[in-house]
Amino acid sequence: MSVFKDAGHLFRFAGLFVAAFLVFLIIREYVVPKSFGQYGHYRGNAIAEIAAHPVKFAGHSACETCHSDVQEVKNVGKHAHVNCEACHGPQAKHAADPGSVTPPKPDTATLCVRCHAASAAKPKDFPQVAAADHSGGVPCETCHKPHSPAIADGGSK
Amino acid sequence: MKITRRHLIILLPAAAIAWKHVLAGSLEDAPNYTMTEHWWSMLIDIPKCIGCGNCVRACQAENEVPDGYFRTWVERYHVKDWDLADPEVISPDGGKEGFPEAKDDGDKYFFVPKLCNHCADSPCTQVCPVGATFVTPDGVVLVDQKYCLGCAYCVQACPYGCRYIHPEKKVADKCTLCYHRITKGLTTACCESCPTGARKLVDLKNPRDPIHEFLKTHPVQVLKPQMATGAKVFYSGLDGSVR
Numbered sequence: 252m253s254v255f256k257d258a259g260h261l262f263r264f265a266g267l268f269v270a271a272f273l274v275f276l277i278i279r280e281y282v283v284p285k286s287f288g289q290y291g292h293y294r295g296n297a298i299a300e301i302a303a304h305p306v307k308f309a310g311h312s313a314c315e316t317c318h319s320d321v322q323e324v325k326n327v328g329k330h331a332h333v334n335c336e337a338c339h340g341p342q343a344k345h346a347a348d349p350g351s352v353t354p355p356k357p358d359t360a361t362l363c364v365r366c367h368a369a370s371a372a373k374p375k376d377f378p379q380v381a382a383a384d385h386s387g388g389v390p391c392e393t394c395h396k397p398h399s400p401a402i403a404d405g406g407s408k
Numbered sequence: 409m410k411i412t413r414r415h416l417i418i419l420l421p422a423a424a425i426a427w428k429h430v431l432a433g434s435l436e437d438a439p440n441y442t443m444t445e446h447w448w449s450m451l452i453d454i455p456k457c458i459g460c461g462n463c464v465r466a467c468q469a470e471n472e473v474p475d476g477y478f479r480t481w482v483e484r485y486h487v488k489d490w491d492l493a494d495p496e497v498i499s500p501d502g503g504k505e506g507f508p509e510a511k512d513d514g515d516k517y518f519f520v521p522k523l524c525n526h527c528a529d530s531p532c533t534q535v536c537p538v539g540a541t542f543v544t545p546d547g548v549v550l551v552d553q554k555y556c557l558g559c560a561y562c563v564q565a566c567p568y569g570c571r572y573i574h575p576e577k578k579v580a581d582k583c584t585l586c587y588h589r590i591t592k593g594l595t596t597a598c599c600e601s602c603p604t605g606a607r608k609l610v611d612l613k614n615p616r617d618p619i620h621e622f623l624k625t626h627p628v629q630v631l632k633p634q635m636a637t638g639a640k641v642f643y644s645g646l647d648g649s650v651r
Contacts, residue, residue, distance in 0.1 A: 293542035297552035298443075304588035307470045308600045333603045337462055341469045341597070366460045366603055371510040372484055372517035373458045377604070 308336050309346035317349065321398055328399030329378075338362055338397070363391040441591045446546040447613040448585055449640035450599075451622065452521055454647075456606035459484060459519040463598035463607060464504040470586060470597035477572045478502040479583040480523035480598055487516040487649045495649040520643075520650050521607060523598070524549060524570040524583035525631060528638030532562035532571060541580065547612075547640065548587050553579045567635045585609075612640070 255262075289295025314335040315322050325331050336342055338357050345352045369379040380386075386394075394402055459482055467473060467480045482503030486496040500507065503519075510517045526549050533541050533549060540555035541562055551562075556579035563571045563580060574581040586596035594600070595609045610619035622628075622644070629646040630639040643650075 287539070290545055291542055293539040294552050294555055297542075297555065298544055298550065298587075300552075300554075301550055301584055301587050302441075302591045304471075306589055306592065306594065308466065308589075308594075308597045310589075310594045310600060330603075332605060334600055336466075337601045337603045341466070365462070365506055366458055368506070369509065370459070370507065370517075371512040371515075372486075372507065372519060374455055377458055 306343050307341035309341075309343040311335060313346045314342070324396075324398045328401055330398060330400060357397075359391040359397060363395075363397070443545040445613060446590075446611050448547050448590060449526060449610050449612055449619075449642065450523070450585070450596075451608045451610050451619055451628075451642045451644065453606050453608070454518060454520060454643060454645040456604045457482070457519040457521055458604055458606075459503060459507050460603065461503045461506050462601040462603060463521060464502050466597040466601035467583075468504070470589075471584070473581075474575055476501075477575070477581070479570075479581070480521060482507075483520045483522060484510070485516075485518055485520060485647065485649060486510070487647065489515070492647075492649040495651075497651075516647070518647060520646075521598075522568065522570070522631075523641065524566075524585070525568055525637065525639035525641040526583075526585055528640060530637055531565040531567065531635075535561040535565040537561065544587075548585045548590075549582070550584055550587060551580045551582060553577060553581070556580050567632050567637065568639075610642075 284294050284296065286295035286297075287293070290298070311334045318335070321335070325333075339354055340357075342354055345354050364382050367379055367382075369381045373379055391397075461482060463480055464478065464482060467478075468475075471479060473479050480502075481499055483497050483499045484503070484507050486498075488496075498507065507519075526543075526547060528543065528547065530543060530549050533543055536542075537559065538555055538557055540552045540557070541549065542552070543549050553574075558573055558578045558580065560573055560580065563573060571580055571582045573579065586594075586598075589596060590609065596607075599607045599609045608619075611617050612619065619642075623642070626644050628642045628644050630642060631646075631650065632639070
């Protein structure tokens with residue numbers, strides 16, 4: 252074949268190219284994670300890894316499993332729709348082991364004003380007080396029971 | 409074997425079923441959860457937000473967000489009269505410890521909680537050079553921190569400023585829409601701790617989700633719709649001054 256006469260250098264180069272390509276394929280096989288491309292151009296297993304992170308907030312239904320008495324008190328008051336962990340903080344550890352992990356009682360001196368301190372930026376129909384004028388330093392829970400705050404309710408908790 | 413047209417017609421549906429099975433995928437840690445059955449987003453009802461900062465604190469506790477960095481934060485807008493283009497915006501420590509009192513001087517004040525908009529067509533995932541950030545089949549934008557190089561292209565690409573480089577891990581970090589919670593049937597930490605119901609996790613693929621009724625009956629808006637990012641965090645009662 253006269254076409255390939257003096258073409259040895261091209262074949263050698265092509266052979267080199269093919270060998271390099273094979274090396275590339277072998278390295279790629281080892282380096283690219285198995286799940287890459289499972290759902291798209293990313294590592295599919297990353298989704299499951301992120302989904303496996305531990306939970307810190309137990310969720311309202313977990314609280315109600317044991318504390319249905321508190322929920323009954325809350326249900327009659329204005330705080331019926333405020334989830335327990337909104338004030339008590341993340342309690343997944345407590346929910347998993349109620350015996351040894353007991354959450355501290357929130358301090359109403361700092362807790363209540365987080366939501367109820369007066370500000371023109373808050374919705375007009377949201378109950379707000381200028382704390383210093385309103386109670387003169389008397390703790391909120393002296394008059395308002397946090398789980399059912401209206402004074403008329405006389406809530407027990 | 410020669411594949412005839414007849415073979416192909418028989419093979420195609422079988423291949424389609426097999427491919428759908430691959431796409432559906434269930435997570436090892438949440439065996440009853442099928443990704444293709446969900447399309448997550450969030451609804452934020454601005455007139456209900458009181459700026460208490462519960463969401464910011466809850467997010468930092470749930471996701472171990474370092475101090476001074478935020479996956480969600482709350483801004484307070486102050487709009488004087490007609491000047492919508494130049495609102496005064498404050499967000500002291502992301503609103504984590506609340507806001508200074510606003511005096512009732514007749515101006516317009518309101519709070520805007522912000523977080524990743526979990527865009528369906530997000531610019532942040534498009535610029536990643538290594539495929540470390542992506543939109544999951546259930547519509548959540550996540551970062552694969554084992555794959556991320558920390559180049560911060562995505563931090564620059566996000567039009568909403570929702571990403572940061574984690575100061576210790578040196579990789580991109582952002583809101584996961586509490587993916588580890590929503591796949592277990594829980595709501596996000598911010599929604600769990602919101603006392604007024606101003607934030608609600610929604611599943612747009614769930615026909616029983618009240619979001620569908622809400623979207624039909626309320627004027628809603630997404631942030632920066634002109635960016636065409638397919639943002640999925642819906643704001644009800646959003647003021648035109650919000651950037």
